[in-house]
Amino acid sequence: MSALQAGDVVKAELELRSATAILDRVAGKRTIHPNTAARRKSLLARKLNALRSPKAETATTKPSKSKAKTKVSKTA
Numbered sequence: 001m002s003a004l005q006a007g008d009v010v011k012a013e014l015e016l017r018s019a020t021a022i023l024d025r026v027a028g029k030r031t032i033h034p035n036t037a038a039r040r041k042s043l044l045a046r047k048l049n050a051l052r053s054p055k056a057e058t059a060t061t062k063p064s065k066s067k068a069k070t071k072v073s074k075t076a
Contacts (some may be wrong), residue, residue, distance in 0.1 A: 002015075009057050012022065012051060019044055023041055
């Protein structure tokens with residue numbers, strides 16, 4: 001989607017609708033798996049939402065899974 005790279009939100013929304021329709025049509029014919037189509041639509045929607053709101057850009061990245069494990073010492 002070239003509109004995403006250009007930063008044009010209105011054009012990007014129109015391209016997202018077009019891409020969504022194409023992906024749904026292709027998935028309906030089983031050319032690609034429906035989950036693949038859903039994943040691609042989700043990725044495009046996340047990119048569009050990040051373009052709309054620069055603050056939400058960090059929300060599109062996966063959160064880190066680092067959990068601090070505390071060491072418990074056993075006293076006998």
